[in-house]
Amino acid sequence: MLDLRKLARQIQGLSQHLTLEAAASRQRLELAQENLKQAFKCQQELIERQEKWRDRILFANATPIEPLQTYIDIPVPPKVHTVISTDGSQIAPNHHEIAYCYLLNIGRVVLHYGQNRHPLLDSLPEVFYRPEDLYVSHPWGIRTEEWMGYRRTAWEITVLAELACSAKTEAPALAMVDGSLIYWFLDKLPMDARDHILPPILEAWQQMRKAQIPIMGYLSASRNIEAMNFLRFLACPHPVPDCISYCPNQLEYMPCKIFESLRDTSLWATQLQPGQRSPLWRSNAQILELYSDQIIYFCYVHVGTEIARIEVPAWVAENSAMFNEALGLMLAQVQKGYGYPVAIAEAHNQAVVRGGDRSHFFALLEREMIKAGIKNVGTSYKEARKRGSIP
Structure with a gap:
């Protein structure tokens, strides 16, 4: 139980800290705006240095x-x-449950506008219980719980491509996912593990590319600083931006980190009007070297309620007609969803596994195990005790 009286004293200190941090953030933002104006004049020179x-x-x-x-x-x-x-959700494996397995549930949404066609709103569940599903990642030092999340990411995109290609008509279409198309977690995975996750994703993108259905990643409240870091080339005090020679310890203070902790969205919020997008950027994330020709581009859009980061593969960004139409469809989704894309929100609602769903899943599993003649079916004493309290 949370002791609110003890917590109240700490909250007061947190409030004071946030007030000071807000003032410092305003100063950093003003400095970033000044540097952005300078970068207007020497953009090509900065790109060449980069x-x-x-x-x-x-x-x-x-x-x-x-x-x-x-x-x-x-x-x-x-x-x-x-x-x-x-979108996806899951029930994680737990040794204290009646069986060690996990469940992935993919929410599927297809919304047709102006076509007099019924929408698709459902979910696609799958249970993983075989040893090759549960323990395949252990030789790479990856816990089953982590591996489950990676598999879910790949499955979300695979199902998205199947839906998009089957729903294709003469009408324009857009495939949307919640979050980034740059899978940063791949950077820390061994090569063999990556080969289980990334190829199905790239193949799904290729299917949508052939069908001419753009895929878009929508990032709300993005914490990314890739665009802000471009301005660091302007603030670098050294003859050349050779970090390895001049600033090998990135944890120390560096003059070019004057915008540290300032997000891209904070800067573009001062530049864009509702319904406008920022310049298009190409990400230089190292993990994109594995993406072949499907490099990720992004821009920032003032959707009215916030500055959203929009990511697309190169084949979408390089087709200006497709890209502009996709942005229009995205903005319409945000307006229909009162500040957030309605299709993504509905996919989440279809995917989420609630407490009642979890109970029904394990009740169904218990019934099948008893039917199969398995004895002593039930949760561990620890799990049973945690679900109760002192009588």
Whole structure:
């Protein structure tokens, strides 16, 4: 039980800290705005420095593909279109439950607008219980709980591609996912483990590419700083941005980190009007070297309620007509969802496994185990005790 009286004294200190941090953040933002104006004048020079010294730079950064002062109004989408989305949820394996297994549940949504067609709103569950499912990741030092999350990510995209291709008509379509298309977790995985996760994702993207259905990652409240870090080339006090030679210890203070902890969204919130997008950027994340020709591009969009980060593969970004139409469909989704894309929200609602669903799952599992003649079916004493309290 939470002791609110003891907590109240700590909350007072937290409030004071947040007040000071807000003041410091405003100063950093003003400095970032000044540097952005300077970068307008020497953008190409900064890009050349970035490209020349990219192997010596120790911080994540992105390359602007358009002039930094680009603010483009997003076009109105066609009335007749289709939006597809998937999201996932799971029941994690637990040695204290009646059986050691896990469940993945993928929410599926296909919304047709102006076509007099019924929407699809359902979920696709699957139980994993075989040893090759539960323990395949152990030789790589990856816990089953982590591996379950990685498999879910790949399955979400695979199901999305299947839905998108089967729902394709003459009407424009957009496939949307919640979160980034840059799978940062792959960077820490062994190569053999990556080969189980990334190829199915890239194959699914390729299927949508052939069907000419753009895929888009929508990031709400993004914490990314790739665009802000581009301004660090302007703030670097050294002759060249050679981090390895001049600043090998990234934990120490560095003059170019004057915008530290300032997010991309904070800067673009001061530049964009509702319904506008920022310049297009190309991510230089190292993990994208594994993506072949499907490099990720992104921009920031003022959707009215927030600044959202929008990510697309290269084949979408390089097709200006497809990209602009996709942005229009995205913005319409946000407006229909009162601040958040309705298709993504509905996919989440279809996927989420609630407490009652969990209980029904284990009750069904228990019944089948008893029917199969398995004895002593039940949770561990520890789990049973945790679910109760002192009488």
